[in-house]
Amino acid sequence: MDNIELMNALVLISNFVLIPALSYGSQLALATLSLTIIxxxxxxxxxxxxxxxxxxxxxxxxxxxxxxxxxxxxxxxxTALIALPFAIILTALFCLLIDRSVYSFYRKKKSPPIxxxxxxxxxxxxxxxxxxxxxxxxxxxxxxxxxxxxxxxxFKDYFGLSEGLTIKSTQLITLIxxxxxxxxxxxxxxxxxxxKSMRAYSNNEDxxxxxxINPERVVLITWVIASAxxxxxxxxxxxxxxxxxxxxxNLLLPMFAAAIVGGIGSPIGAVIGGYVIxxxxxxxxxxxxKFFVYLLPESLEPSGLMQVLSTDYKFAISFIILVIVLIVxxxxxxxxxxI
Amino acid sequence: MTDDLRAPLAFTFMGILLALVGxxxxxxxxxxxxxxxxxxxxxxxxxNLQWGYGGLFNAGVMGFTAxxxxxxxxxxxxxxxxxxxxxxxxxxxxAIILVVSIxxxxxxxxxxxxxxxxxxxxxxxxxxxxxxxxxFYGPSIDIIESINPAKTGFLGGxxxxxxxxxxxxxxxxxxxxxVIGRLTLRLRSDYLAIATLGISEIVIAIVKHEDWLxxxxxxxxxxxxxxxxxxxxxxxxxxxxxVERINYGTLNSVQAVSSRQDLLNDLIIVSSGIFVKLCYAxxxxxxxxxxxxxxxxxxNSPWGRMLRAIRDNEEAASAMGKNIFAQHLQIFIIxxxxxxxxxxxxxxxxxxxxxxxxxxxxxxxxxWLMVIVGGSGNNLGSIFGGFFVWFIWIEAEPLSIGFMNLLxxxxxxDNPIRxxxxxxxxxxxxxxxxxxxxxxxxxxPRGVIPERIQKK
Numbered sequence: 001m002d003n004i005e006l007m008n009a010l011v012l013i014s015n016f017v018l019i020p021a022l023s024y025g026s027q028l029a030l031a032t033l034s035l036t037i038i039x040x041x042x043x044x045x046x047x048x049x050x051x052x053x054x055x056x057x058x059x060x061x062x063x064x065x066x067x068x069x070x071x072x073x074x075x076x077x078x079t080a081l082i083a084l085p086f087a088i089i090l091t092a093l094f095c096l097l098i099d100r101s102v103y104s105f106y107r108k109k110k111s112p113p114i115x116x117x118x119x120x121x122x123x124x125x126x127x128x129x130x131x132x133x134x135x136x137x138x139x140x141x142x143x144x145x146x147x148x149x150x151x152x153x154x155f156k157d158y159f160g161l162s163e164g165l166t167i168k169s170t171q172l173i174t175l176i177x178x179x180x181x182x183x184x185x186x187x188x189x190x191x192x193x194x195x196k197s198m199r200a201y202s203n204n205e206d207x208x209x210x211x212x213i214n215p216e217r218v219v220l221i222t223w224v225i226a227s228a229x230x231x232x233x234x235x236x237x238x239x240x241x242x243x244x245x246x247x248x249x250n251l252l253l254p255m256f257a258a259a260i261v262g263g264i265g266s267p268i269g270a271v272i273g274g275y276v277i278x279x280x281x282x283x284x285x286x287x288x289x290k291f292f293v294y295l296l297p298e299s300l301e302p303s304g305l306m307q308v309l310s311t312d313y314k315f316a317i318s319f320i321i322l323v324i325v326l327i328v329x330x331x332x333x334x335x336x337x338x339i
Numbered sequence: 340m341t342d343d344l345r346a347p348l349a350f351t352f353m354g355i356l357l358a359l360v361g362x363x364x365x366x367x368x369x370x371x372x373x374x375x376x377x378x379x380x381x382x383x384x385x386x387n388l389q390w391g392y393g394g395l396f397n398a399g400v401m402g403f404t405a406x407x408x409x410x411x412x413x414x415x416x417x418x419x420x421x422x423x424x425x426x427x428x429x430x431x432x433x434a435i436i437l438v439v440s441i442x443x444x445x446x447x448x449x450x451x452x453x454x455x456x457x458x459x460x461x462x463x464x465x466x467x468x469x470x471x472x473x474x475f476y477g478p479s480i481d482i483i484e485s486i487n488p489a490k491t492g493f494l495g496g497x498x499x500x501x502x503x504x505x506x507x508x509x510x511x512x513x514x515x516x517x518v519i520g521r522l523t524l525r526l527r528s529d530y531l532a533i534a535t536l537g538i539s540e541i542v543i544a545i546v547k548h549e550d551w552l553x554x555x556x557x558x559x560x561x562x563x564x565x566x567x568x569x570x571x572x573x574x575x576x577x578x579x580x581x582v583e584r585i586n587y588g589t590l591n592s593v594q595a596v597s598s599r600q601d602l603l604n605d606l607i608i609v610s611s612g613i614f615v616k617l618c619y620a621x622x623x624x625x626x627x628x629x630x631x632x633x634x635x636x637x638x639n640s641p642w643g644r645m646l647r648a649i650r651d652n653e654e655a656a657s658a659m660g661k662n663i664f665a666q667h668l669q670i671f672i673i674x675x676x677x678x679x680x681x682x683x684x685x686x687x688x689x690x691x692x693x694x695x696x697x698x699x700x701x702x703x704x705x706x707w708l709m710v711i712v713g714g715s716g717n718n719l720g721s722i723f724g725g726f727f728v729w730f731i732w733i734e735a736e737p738l739s740i741g742f743m744n745l746l747x748x749x750x751x752x753d754n755p756i757r758x759x760x761x762x763x764x765x766x767x768x769x770x771x772x773x774x775x776x777x778x779x780x781x782x783x784p785r786g787v788i789p790e791r792i793q794k795k
Contacts, residue, residue, distance in 0.1 A: 045529045047398075102777060114396055114528050118711065119780055121704055125773025128700075132766035249699075253540055256533040264529075308469065312548040319537035323522055326534070330526055 004161065009294035011163040015152075021275075021282040023171040023240055026178035029274030030233035031251065032258040033185065034226040036270040039259065040202040041222040042107070044116035049230065050252035051127035054245045055094070056231030057238045058135045060087035061142045068144075076146040080235055081173070087235070092227035098123060099223055107219070131245050139244045143170065170240040181232055182271060185225070189267065194221055202265070250315070254281070257318035261325045263332025272333055277318050285311045346788050349723045356730055367609070370616040372733055374688055377623035378681050380725030383709040384630055384718050385677030390707075391716035391790065392638060393670035394650040395524075396532040401702035402539025403675045405694065406515060407508035407682020409546050409553055412692045414504035415563040416496035422483045422551075423494060429479025430494070430551070433472045440468035483551040493554045501563040504683045505626070512679025513672045515542075520668040531671075539703065546694040553694060560691035566618035572611040579603075582610045619688055626684065627722070630677060634718055646670060647716075678706075700769070705732060708772060712779045714786025723788055731771065739767035 031053060038046045046052075063083030073079045102123060106116050149172055152164025189195040194217075201208040201218045209215060234248065241247075254277050262273025288306035296302075309317065325332060361369035382400065389395045443464050451457040484492045515538070523534040546553045553559065572578045583590065586606050593599045637643055649656040649663055657663055686692050705728060713724020743764040750757035779786070 045532065102781075105781060114394075115780070117396065117529065117532065118707070119777065121707065122773045122776035122780065125700070125704065125769050125776065129766050129768075129770035129773060132769065133763045136763065137766075250540075253533075253537050257537070260530065260533065310548065313541070313544055315537070315540040315544055319534075319541055322534065322537060326522060326526060326530065330530075 005294045007159075008161050008163045009291050011155075011161060011165050012291055012294065015163065015165050017282055017286050019167060019171055021279045023174040023236075024282065025275035025278030026174050027233050027237045027240070027274075028251075028254055028258055028278050029271045030178055030181060030229050030236070031255050032262070032270040032274045033182070033267055034229035034233065035255050035259050036262075036265060036267055037222055037226050037229070040265045040267075041198060041218060042103070042116070044113045044120065045256070047117060047120045047252070048124040048127055049255060050249045051124050051131065051245070052091075052095070052227075053230045053234035053237075053251065054131045054243075054248040055127050056087060056091040056227065057234035057243050057248070058131050059090045060084055060231065060235045061135065061140065061238075061243060063087050063090075064142050074145055076169075077173070078143050078145045078170070078239055080142055080239060081177075084232065084235055088228045088231045091231050092224045095223045095227050096220065099219065104219075128245065128249070135245075137245055139242050140238075141242045143239050145169065168240070170236070174236045174240060177232060177236060181229065185229070186267065188225075198222065253315055254278075254318045257322040260322055261332055263334040266332070266334045269332050269334035276333070277321060280321055281314050281317045284308045284317050285314060346719050346723070349727075349787050353723065353726045353730070357726075360734075367612055367616065370613060370620060372730060374616060374619050374623060375685075375733075376726040376729045377620065377627050378685050378688065379706065379709060379729045380722040381623075381627055381630060381681040381684070382678050382706045383713065383721035383725040384627075384634060385674045385681065386706050387674075387710045387713075387715060387718060387721040388634060388670055388677065389674035390710055391714075391718075391721070392643070392646050392650065393667060393674070394528070395667060395671055395674075396528055397535045397671070397674065398532040398703060399519075399535030399537075399539030399542075400678055400706045401697050401699050402535070402542035403512045403516070403678040404682035404685065404702050405539070405542050405546055405697050406512050407504075407679040407684075408686035408692050408697075410508040410511045410679070411501055411504040411683040411686040412553060412559050412562065413496040414499050414507055415501035416559060417498040419486065419491045419493065419495035422486050422491065425486070426479035426482040427494070429475045430483075433476040433479070436468055436471045436475070440464050440471075480549075480551040488557075491554075492557070493551050493559075500565065501683075501687050502565045504687070505680050508679040508683035509676035512682070513676040516672045516675030517668070520671045524667045524671060525664055536699075536703075539699070543694065543697050546692075546697075553692065556695045558691055558693045558695075562686065562690050562692070564690060565622060565687060566615055569608075569611040569615055572614060573607050578611065578614070579607060582607050585610075623684060623688075626680065630680075631718055631722065638718075705729075705772065708776050708779075710786075712775060712783075712786060714788040714790060716790030717786070717788050720786050720788035720790075724786070727787070728772075728775070731775065732768065735768040735771045736765060739771070740764045742767065 031049070035046060035049050038044070038049070060080050060083050063086045064078075064080045067073070067079050067083055072082065074082055102119060103116065106119060146169050148166060149169050150165055150167040152166045155166070156162070156164040187195075189199060197208065197213040198218050198221060200211070201213055201215065205215070208218075234243075237248075237251075258273035258277045259270055260273070261276055262269030262271070285307065289302055292300075292302050292306055357369050357373060360372060382404065385403075386397060386400060389397050444461055447457055447460045447464065451460060483494060486492060519531075519534055519538050523531045547555050549555065550557065583603065586603075589606075590599055590603060593602055638646070645656070645661055646666060648659075649661060649666055653663055709724035709728040710721050711724070712728055713722070714720025740761070743760045747754075747757040747760045
C-alpha cells in the first residue's frame with residue numbers, strides 16, 4: 001500500500017464522515033444544550049423543543065427575506081446570520097409569552113414534572129400549527145453567499161489525489177458559531193453572578209430562594225438563553241441542509257438521546273452527547289466500501305457496501321445508543337441528575 | 340353538577356353531535372366517524388391503563404398501533420409461496436442467528452464476571468452476528484423483493500382470517516412492550532417517554548423500509564375482510580328483501596314501476612355501504628365493551644387498588660411489600676397490548692396497510708389528548724375522550740376552512756393573503772388540538788368524566 005492510497009482513504013473519510021459529523025454534532029450539541037438548560041432549571045423534558053427550533057428558524061427566515069428585500073445581504077456570509085439576533089429576540093419574547101400564559105401556572109402550583117411534560121406536548125401542537133400556518137410545511141432553502149471554502153475539484157487538482165475534499169462554508173460557520181456560543185455559555189454559567197444563581201436554582205430551589213435569588217428572573221434568563229441556543233442550532237442546521245418543519249420535528253429524538261447519553265441536566269454532558277450521537281449516526285450509516293478499496297490489496301477487497309446499518313435507520317442509532325447507555329450507565333457519560 | 344351525572348350527559352351530548360352529522364351530512368359519514376371513534380376509544384383505554392392507573396407516560400402509541408397493523412397483514416395475507424421457496428431459508432437462518440446471538444449476549448452479560456472479558460466477548464458476538472446475518476439476509480431480501488414486485492415482493496402472511504390478528508396483535512405488542520419495559524421502567528418517568536418515542540420511530544422505520552416483510556411504502560392493500568363486501572350484498576336476495584321491507588313506505592308512495600325499481604336500486608347501494616359500516620361498528624363495539632368490562636373487573640379488584648396505590652405513593656406501596664417494577668411492567672404490557680389490538684382493528688377497517696400514514700401526532704399525541712380530555716383514571720372518560728376528540732379532529736377541517744373563508748372574505752379573489760389563508764386552513768386543526776389540550780389541563784385537569792375516588 002502506498003501513501004497516495006492512504007491519503008485518498010483519509011480524505012474520503014474526512015469528507016464524508018468527519019466533517020459532516022462535526023458540523024451536525026455542533027448543531028445537535030447546541031440544541032441539546034437548550035434542552036438541558038430547560039430541564040435543569042425548569043425541571044421538565046420539553047417535548048416542544050424541536051418545534052421551538054422550527055419556530056426560531058422560521059423567524060430567522062422571515063427576517064432574512066425582509067433584509068434581502070431591503071437589499072441588505074451578508075455579502076459572502078449568509079444573510080441569515082444578520083437576521084439571527086433579531087430572530088432570537090422575537091423567539092425569546094414569544095417563549096416568555098408562552099411561559100407567562102401556560103407554564104408559569106404549573107410552576108407556581110409546583111406540578112410534577114410529568115404534567116409539565118404533557119403541557120409541553122400541547123405547546124408543541126400550537127407551535128407546529130403556527131409554523132405550518134406561517135411558512136408552510138414545505139422544504140425551504142435560505143442559504144445565500146459563498147457556498148464552498150474548499151471545492152472538491154480544486155482540492156483534487158492541487159494535491160493530485162483522486163478523492164476531493166469539500167468544505168462547505170456552512171460547516172465552518174457552524175463550527176465557529178457553535179464554539180463561540182458554547183464558550184460564552186460556559187463562561188456565563190461559571191463566572192457571572194446570574195449564571196451562578198441559575199446553577200444554584202437548578203441545584204436546590206429552596207436554598208436558592210433563601211439566599212435571595214429572584215426565581216422569576218432566573219426563569220426569564222433561562223428562557224432567553226435557551227431560545228438563543230435553539231434558534232442558533234436551528235438556523236445552522238437549516239443553512240447546512242434545509243428547513244422543513246417535519247425534519248426538524250424528527251430531531252427531537254436525537255436531542256433527547258444526546259441529553260440522556262451525556263447525562264441529563266449537565267451542560268457539558270449535552271455537548272458530549274450531541275457529538276456522540278452525531279458521530280455514531282454518521283459513522284454507522286456510512287458505506288465503507290470505497291475506504292477499504294483504497295486500503296486493502298485487491299485480493300481482499302470487500303464485495304458488499306460495508307455498511308453497518310442502512311441510512312433508513314438513523315433514528316434507530318440514537319435509540320440504540322440511548323438503550324445501551326440506559327443499561328450500562330443510566331446517569332449518562334457525565335453524571336447527570338436522576339430525579 | 341355531581342360526578343354521577345357527568346357520564347350520561349357527556350355521552351348524550353356526543354350522541355347528539357353524531358346524530359347532527361347524520362342528519363346534516365349523511366349517516367354514512369356519521370358511521371365512518373363512529374367506527375374510528377370506537378377504535379380510538381380502545382386505544383385511549385390502553386393509554387389510560389398506563390397513564391391513568393399506572394402513571395406511566397407512553398409516548399410510543401404510534402409504534403404499537405403500527406405493530407398491530409403489521410400483525411394484521413402478516414396474519415391475513417396469503418403466503419407468497421414462491422418467495423418462501425426461493426429465499427425463506429435465508430430469512431430463517433438470519434432470524435436464528437439473531438436470536439442465538441441475543442441469547443449469547445445475555446448469557447455473557449449475566450455470567451461472565453470479568454468486565455474486560457465480558458465486553459470483548461459481547462463485541463465479538465455482535466460483530467460475528469452482523470457478518471453472519473449480512474451474508475444470508477442481503478441476498479435473500481433481494482430475491483424476495485424481485486418476485487413480482489408490482490403485486491407482492493414480500494413474504495406474505497399466514498393466510499388466516501383477519502379477525503385472528505386482533506388477538507395475535509395483542510401478543511406482539513405485549514412482547515415488544517415487555518422488552519421496552521424491562522429496559523426503562525426501573526428508571527425515572529421521563530426515560531420511559533423518550534424510550535417509547537424512540538421505539539415507535541424504529542417500528543415505523545422497519546415497516547417502511549423492510550420491504551420483504553411489509554412491502555414498505557408500496558403498501559399492502561386488498562386485505563381480507565371480516566364483513567361482507569358491498570357488491571355481494573347488493574346481489575343477495577335477503578339483503579334486497581330487507582331493504583325493501585325497511586323502506587316499504589317510501590317505495591309504495593312511488594307509482595311507476597320503473598322509477599320504483601330505480602329508487603330501490605339506489606336504496607340498496609346506499610344501504611349496503613351503511614350495512615357494512617354497521618357490521619364493523621358491531622364488531623368494534625363488542626371488542627370495546629369486552630375490554631371495558633375486563634378492565635373494569637380488573638381495576639376494581641385488589642390488583643387495581645394496588646395499582647392506584649402505587650401510582651399515588653410509590654414509597655408507601657413499596658413499604659407495603661409491593662413490587663413496583665413488576666406491577667409497572669404488567670400494566671405497561673397490558674396497555675400496549677390493547678393499543679396493538681386497536682392497531683390491528685384499524686388496519687382491518689382500512690383494508691390496507693400504509694406505513695407512510697403513521698405520524699406521531701395522529702397516532703400518539705391525539706390519543707393522549709383523548710385520555711386527558713376524557714378524564715385520566717376513568718375508562719368511561721377515555722371512551723368519551725376517544726369519541727369527542729376524534730369527532731373534533733375530523734370536523735376541525737371543515738370548520739377551519741369555514742373560518743378561513745370568513746377571515747378571507749374581505750380580500751379580492753386572487754389576493755395572495757387570501758390564498759395563503761385558505762391554503763393553510765388545514766394547519767388550524769393542530770392549533771385547535773393544542774389549545775384543547777392546554778385548556779383541558781388548565782381548567783379541567785381531571786377531565787370531563789373524572790376518576791371516582793372510592794371511599795370504603
